[in-house]
Amino acid sequence: MAEPGATILAADGVTLRFGGVRALTDVSFEVKAGEVFSIIGPNGAGKTSMVNCISGRYRPTSGRIRFDGADITRMPTRRRAAIGIGRTFQNLALFGHMTVLDNIMVGRHHLMRHGFLSGMAYWFGGAQREEIAHRREVEEIIDFLEIQHVRKAPAGTLSYGLRKRVELARAIALRPKLILLDEPMAGMNLEEKEDMARYILDLNEEWGMTVLMIEHDMGVVMDISHRVMVLDFGKKIAEGTPEAVLADPHVRRAYLGEADEVVSEPEEALAP
């Protein structure tokens, strides 16, 4: 594990093109170990694309991505779980027909060793012992995220907020060093956002995970992130502490609109 404060993730001139569309243009940034790093920006700015590049869903057209000292630009997606990158999705991507428990157990996949042959001979090859050991870990995560009551429910039947939480649990189960959260609070009410914010902070502070988060709720972004990067039309337009970024006129124009509600009084917005 990288020292706190050392660079854990570094994007270097990442460019991503889809035919004519330039989703990302020459984006460079660094994330330090132990940080909560947020990416904000207008819709279609390329935030999800950036996360997809890091998690391996997309391959950058050019540029490089380094993680924990190694170049992962061309590393297959599935190997990134093992080196410590976990993520959640903007639109829920749970295994709908599996129970919550199994969903989270899938997160342990790369940490488990038993294959199908020894799995079929469950009692004899040690597969059972391994299952139980991992089950213990998973139950811890379940306790942490307070989803005990739905442990055996199929993930597809849960309410939106719970599903988001299960997705987070599954990502945590990977034991990632870096966790990528794509709009973890979209569609949540205030109360759920508060819960989610607490989990993210705990993950960061107590579990020591580095967090890279995309979020549109400026309140959340301001409050919990250490540093913020702003993308617009695939280009990085600002980076720095939340306060500094929000003060940037370019950001205010491109992303927040002229008047900034987060800072100013809400009454004016309520005027009919």
Next chain:
Amino acid sequence: MEAAPLLQVNNIEVVYNDVILVLRGLSLTVPQGKIVALLGANGAGKSTTLKAISGLLRTEEGEVTRGEIRFGGERIDGIDPHLIVRRGIFQVMEGRRIIADMTCLENLRLGAFTRSDGEVKSDIERVYGYFPRLRERTGLAGYLSGGEQQMLAIGRALMARPKLILMDEPSMGLSPLLVKEVFGIIRRLNEELGITILLVEQNARMALSVASYAYVMEQGKVVLDGTAEALANNEDVKEFYLGGHGAERKSFKNLKSYKRRKRWL
């Protein structure tokens, strides 16, 4: 009110899969030419209410088991959704459900499916007027960003020339700028075209800023209603939906482990 309201929902009950009771005696009224907001926690039944009105409930094994829904004085509960569209109610569904493997233009043309007049072309132009960037996106709609998709979904609704648009969380997942833009457009639609809108939102602040009247739902019932202004000044609404304001705004960073969860119920 003087004139009969455009939409009237009287004491409806909605049941999913014959067992899950979601709405328990919900009533609300949407007057002609106004924007009415419907607020509420996750799972309160806001989307369900909209689907009950538009008839889409049935595609999800849901059913209105009690009460009635009247549109322009006529009962519409129990009518097939495609017929309800023809009567002038159009729902913009949660999560920008555009047809991903069609172009923007085709999506817009589909919006006019129920129409057979010759003004489809000029209406498309009008939509482009509201959302200039849709004109530039000539590829498949599936590759649009979230905000663009939301614009397309609203544009598609306009194509049907509805009397009432039901909007389900139009701001979900949009950047602050776009949220403003979308709400600006909602207001313009209402002012310029006189379209009545029933708006479901998590972003209470924005919703109350455009609506003239609002309802707050909890667990399938209306627990609070009033003019937008009145609600915006209600202490409970402030605490639970607006998150306090100004200096009192709680920071997400310093959340107390104990929170007041009790509501009106």
Next chain:
Amino acid sequence: QQRIPVGHLMDNSGATSDVGVPYGQGVADTLAWVNASRNGIGGRPLNVLGFDYGYQAPRAVSQYQAWNRDRVVAIQGWGTADTEALVRFVTRDRIPFVSGSYSAALTDAGGKSGRQGVEPAPYNFFYGPSYSDGLRAMLRWAAEDWKTRGGQGKPKYVHMGGNHPYPNSPKAAGEALAAELGFEVLPAIVFALTPGDYTAQCLTLKSQGANYAYLGNTAGSNISVLRACQTAGVNVQFLGNVWGMDENAMKAAGAAANGVVFPVRTAVVWGQDAPGMATLRQISRISDASGNAYRPVHYMAGACAAMLMVEAMDTASASGGELTGERIRNGFYARQGWVPKGFEGVCNPSTFTAEDHRGTLRVGLYRAVVTGDTSQGSVAELMQSGTMKLQPVTVVELPRTRETLGW
């Protein structure tokens, strides 16, 4: 009185059901008639256990095992693949098996031919010339025909049929004799056992310039070939397998069937007269009370095949004692030039010996003649009016040599 269990394997639904249905009907009617007219064998009625196996050998094998459990004493069989698969079982279980397959490989009763892949088949019998012998007869006729027609150079011969034990059965024997008789043997053409579009095959046939083509399949798919070849303008003399042509097929193929030469196993066809026809008409009434049905050649052959088994059982039962498979088999050897009683002039004489199960080497060739539109009217009407005719061509007597046994 306990009934005698007898198995009857039919194809009423599979690839060969076009001819399987009339043949199976003939067998079934005859056995029913034996029960009805003389109360079965030695006073014990037959319990005929019919099974439609859809021309799938594995299903036949599985059904055979069921019958074996039911202790059947004899079986009326059908296809080549299944009969060849069952040979070992019936030999082991000593159950006489009267097959609808005339594969020459099944005639080597003593297993003395020493041919590769030919197993002794002491319990297998069939009525009529083997496929190979039928083809040999047609080739001999074709060689003559080529001369009388004044053909120039070597006539070209081609074998056509599905890749299946049944069409394959006489392939090597036919090609060998054709070469011997001075034919040029062309590469075989494959077409499936089911009806279909065989234009491509016909175009190939045409470009090969074949003069004589053997159709190894059953009527249904042969019709498709005949029609496609007519359309493609192929000019070739078709030689049909014994199952390859009949009255139904002539109606279905129309003018395309005109001129096909094929072996017929009975001495007469329906509508002609012979002493035995009265019996056959009685049998026909079992499944057709009106007595108006036209019975194609396969029905009549089925009756003859069934009667061989019945008379062999008669013999076994007449000598007293239990009706075992072994004794029934011996019943097949009891007669020379064997024509079942009451079927004179219909069934051709057969002779079986413990070494040689080629019942006959006498092959009667007929020509299908179609002179008009066959789409209107029933087969009976068409035969009556002469729009369709079965015209005797010649009778070929093949020598009973050891070399051709089992081949």
Next chain:
Amino acid sequence: MDLAPAGDYRSSYREDMTIFPTRNSRLAMLLGLALLCTAPLFLGRYELGLLINIGTLGIAALGLNILVGFTGQISIGHAAFFGFGAFASAWLHERWHIPVALCIPLAGVMTALVGLVFGAPAGRLKGLYLAIATLAAQFILEDFFARAQWFTGGVAGRITEPFSLGGWVADREESYLYVVIAYVVVMYLAAANLMRTRDGRALIAVRDHYLSAEVMGINLAYYRTLSFGIASLYAGIGGALYAHYLLFVSVEAFNILFSIQFLGMVIIGGLGSVMGSLMGSAFMVILPEVVQAGADLLSGSAIDRALKLGASISFLREMAVGAAIILFLIFEPDGLARRWRLIKSYWKLYPYSH
């Protein structure tokens, strides 16, 4: 819904993860097995034969269910793999004189290898495209069977030898039944185990959401291919068992209709249900017999004469299969396994149910 009794008194993870979650279900299973083992005492050969068929087909159907129900990859060529197992076992014995008892698992392995070869494109193909590729595999394999004289005996097929183990020859239903039961038990337990371990979960994850499965570190191509391998292993063993029961194998049996029947078994039993596979195959084996029995009952009656039931019994059987599939899909889309669970929970709550 759940098999567990109302109160949850399991106290360790180990107990929470058993295949048979209640003592009663375990007892019932053992009792059922004991009953099967004594079946030759009270059932005739015909019925035993049906049981054997249910067992052999049930093993193969389970393989297909792992492929379709768990991994979500539709295969319309399962019968070809079943056939490959049958031929492989016959060939191993005839060509290499390996004892039949050994040939059966070896044939399973050989089929698994072939399955891996055909499954390799599965890493790239999705959904219907894959389904149709398996349809092609069905035809190509059938063609291979008809052509590969050395391996299959060509179109004429091959005679196989009965199962024997140290002098004990299982050439009758009474004895062969035990061979089949042993295989069914082992293969079903193995599948149930597989599904509660790492690779089993990975298979389902690939089905439910392959993009996020990949992010979880799951190798999509590997698991897509692996599920073909496992399915073929089951098919191969089922086929080999079939070959040594029927004592004859021929290409004709392994046609597309048979493949479809396997799919029918899986659907009727319940997609993604281990025990359902066995129920589905039982249904598919027994249904035609019932139709036949029905036609036999009617034989000679006026209905029989009017509809020519006797001569068209094959068509009726086929129609029954088609209709059964459709009716099941409409009225019992989750399969027999679910119906069975409902019945069980009904009795568990008796007399308080409903």
Next chain:
Amino acid sequence: MDWTLLLQLTLNGLIVGALYGVVAMSFVLIYKASQVVNFAQGEFLLVGAWVCWWMLTEWQLPFWAGFLLTLAFMTLFGMILQVVVLRPLIGEPVISVIMATIGLGIFFQALMKWIFGVFAKPFPPIFSTERVNLLGLEVQTVYLMSLGISVLIMAGFAWFFTASKHGLAMRATAFDQQVAQSLGISVPKVFAMSWAISAVVSAVAGVVVGVVNGVSSALSFYGIKVFPAVILGGLDSVIGAVLGGLIVGVLENWAQYLDAEWLNWGNMVTIAPFYALIIILLIKPYGLFGTKNIERV
């Protein structure tokens, strides 16, 4: 090399391929509208051809009357199938729906054999000039007409999907039924319509083939041939279906040529399309013209 044979086989391939194309199109129609892979497409040909045969021979109707009645019957037939069998399955997994169509296929295949027997039956002669000579190849006039009909149907389909409102509605329904309903589209109507059209178009092909080759259960094999065709073309592309059909038709005939000239294996003509299918899928997993699923996370 035997050039005339090759040429004739190619021509024959195009003629047959056009028919495959028509059947493939009607298959794609259902797929596009309802995402249902119809394994009973071949049985549509079968039922259509038998019904027409019945009207012409048993009722002794003139051809055009029998033909029109057949089309009317098939419209009903398609709609009823959709309403009775497929509508209850809306929302079930793909495999269930596939199985339902397979079940339908088995059922009707057997039913037709039961009613009409296993023998191929000829149509009464319909046209006076039954053949013309084309490049030395005798071609049935019905085949040429079918070629014409095919082209017409193809053009109709192309227009329907890209320009007409109902075509768009069909595509929308295929993508998301709930959304389609929210747009005012009657999903049940769209489905019934697609099945009806598909049944009718297939029946036309069935009658054409029946007139040429006679009616028999072999017609249902067109339903299987459709798969290589649509895979070559891409499951959801109308143009792809047409091209796929033509390619399969020609390919078969070339395979026959290869076989006759050199290989002498015998059945390349039936198996070749499936080899082609596998090879194409290995190179292009979505066929030649199929649209790739949009996968955004």
